[in-house]
Amino acid sequence: MTISLEKMNATEFQQYRKFAIRNYADELSKSGDWEQQEVLPMATNEYDSLLPENEKTEDNYLYTIHSNNQEVGMIWLARRTDDEGFIYDFNIWEDNQGKGYGKQAMKELEIIAKKIGLKSIGLHVFGHNQIARDLYKKIGYVETNIKMKKIL
Secondary structure (H helix, E strand, O other): OOEEEEEOOHHHHHHHHHHHHHHHHHHHHHHOOOOHHHHHHHHHHHHHHHOOOHHHOOOEEEEEEEEOOEEEEEEEEEEOOOOEEEEEEEEEOHHHOOOOHHHHHHHHHHHHHHHOOOOEEEEOOOOOOHHHHHHHHHOOOOOOOOOOOOOO
């Protein structure tokens, strides 16, 4: 399997942004911390503040993941400090999940991160996303904190 990460162009970014805001709002809603009517404006504001220059926002690296010239997902890495990066978003599109693309894309991203001088990469994963948590553990990520909640 050959995977390549290619910088998003403006058209890809606009398609991604529409998907990402809705997806993030859904994840916020599933987490149980916010009311349904709050999540879409919250997600929109988050993306607007993190990416004010869209795909050209400085220190943000948005990639479309390709395999054999087919788009299979996307990944967004941001530089937080001189040597620390953070993955804000990572998606393997549903029809392509479970085929090893995620693991390979993360390996490719680590190569890019080293080239731009990063020494570590952090990320956030929602507790209900067991598939993602398992992937990250398999490739060497460790949990640094865990937030828990009980609905009464």
